Amino acid sequence: MPPTPDTTPGPPPTRASSDLDRLAELYRQMLLVRRVEEESARAYAEGKIGGFLHLYIGQEAVAVGALAALRPEDYVVTTYRDHGIALAKGMTPRALLAELFGKSTGCSRGLGGSMHMFDREHNMLGGYGIVGGHIPLAAGVAFASKYRADGRVTVCFFGEGAVSIGGFHEGLSLAALWKLPIVFICENNEYAMGTPLSRSMSVEDVSLKALGYGMDRDRFVVDDVLEVERRIGEAVKRAREESLPTLVEVRTYRFRGHSMSDPAKYRTPAELEERKQRDPLARARASLVQRGLDEQRVEALERSVEAEVADAVKFANESPEPTLADLEPTTYKGPFAY
């Protein structure tokens, strides 16, 4: 069982009828992430995707809920487990899958790959492969927003594995010292590769780390995507209106191994089954139907996601590969410094 959150949740939000449309949209995004990830797994098995592939299956409600609380001009920085976050920030499935397939039509022209999803148009500032290394960088993005007073908020995601490395502490320390408009979201999925929480942290409550920096914190279990949006929304508001950082620990779970090569033998099938019973994606669907969206409309929405994913896979398959000529100009701006 996930732990009981130690922060008392606020009163249940009043559910206006527009909430239903909102939930339908968030469900669509979550399903899109799920389906893109499933297709990625398939393509990986077919040898169309190489290298590391870290799937987001099980965690969709985090990215979709959190980024629903943002404005388009807000910035997002994350780890190598970045597909769901890139999609939720607005990257097209075409650009994402083409990147995974190593094609020149990918978001990063096929030069970044699974772990490095960047989309300038949507202010998606990348996935990064060195655990914790992107956390000071994200603080720097927020520093720039404060410097220019541009009113933007930066959201930085990382796993609980990053909490033990220096970059996490230096990033939080400086963000708190300089009161930067940033929300740090620790996606605590209970495992860092094969290492469970109990073997990596002396204090299991990640959010407590905020106290040492005098930073606001929040902590909750991810079941309901709307609740994610609401809770992260509070932190985003604090960043935007008061220029204050927040550390939010969300408890979530990944249904797949750490990456494609991980059979996840460190957890029991029973544990996995139990978590799948609480799948926020299934919950969002059930909630939609229960609140009165008729089944046919749900299915129509699902068919549109299917079509979008199929189109993206086809696009990625048919796109050309980058060439050697792409390398020099992407290494330096201007003449190559040899």
Add this chain to the structure above:
Amino acid sequence: MARTLRFREALREAMIEEMDRDERVFLMGEEVGHYQGAYKVSEGMLDRFGDKRVVDTPIAESGFAGIGVGAAMVGLRPIIEFMTWNFSAVAFDQILNNAAKVRQMSGGQFECPIVFRGPNASARQVGSQHSHAMEHFYATVPGLKVVAPAFPADAKGLLKTAIRDDNPVLVMESETLYAVKGDVPDGEHLVELGRAHVVRPGRDVTLVAYSRMTHVALEAATDLEKEGVSAEVVDLRSLRPLDEGTIVASVERTHRLVVVHEGWPYGGVGAEIADRVQRLAFDALDAPILRVTTLDVPMPYSAKLEQACMPQRDRVIDAVRRTLARGTN
């Protein structure tokens, strides 16, 4: 017209001028503000620009190097000062994995117009952990540019150009040069990256050096003159991009090459130059290329041993004699 400035004043002028002309430029680092700079390079800048643009940091190199990279990606132009380059070791990941890579990882969507600067290589008896010549590590990384001026005018001109460059540029200064005086041209003074400078013409041998070692090479050349040996001294100024054209042209005139730099002999800038010259000017060479470097040990504290480890005028002269005699290492 020119004025005589100390090296640190030239660097300061560069930063002040660039901060005056571009709001996006700011200086960040340990003790850069209230303390007026650990080596007084930024003296007076806090008063002039305020703490928004002259930002004192806690001791968190990885943190503030990363802050700089993130800020640069979204349009600011940070100057990140390392109290010394030695401490950049704990920020190496930010420079190697973020600053140097973000352009390619993003398929060219994001740039990182940032300057990292500070004193590099040996000071005086500061021991093994504070005497590193870090440029060798960084110059090997595609995506970075590395400069190492020897004179105040170049310090100013290169730093100004570095600040305007849209790529990460690492400026290697030297604690032992900060008080050195030199003429600096009045008005806007920019020095292009990737241009070496023949600071002393000669006929018999080429000495290639940079930063403080340019001064050592010049001293050696003066002494060699007395023996009737005419040494040409090429001050690299820029390590990446490297001005191989100027080096090769010099070797084609002198037919002999000795590279002088701080830092260890295994790999490094000198080895890179030796590789290029043997490829590009093989037929011009009358003797093997020699390198005069720091000895292959951690830098000792003992004053005598430190001097013995560092490239000195006498070792340069000895190398020149050997190359003239066609001897080898």
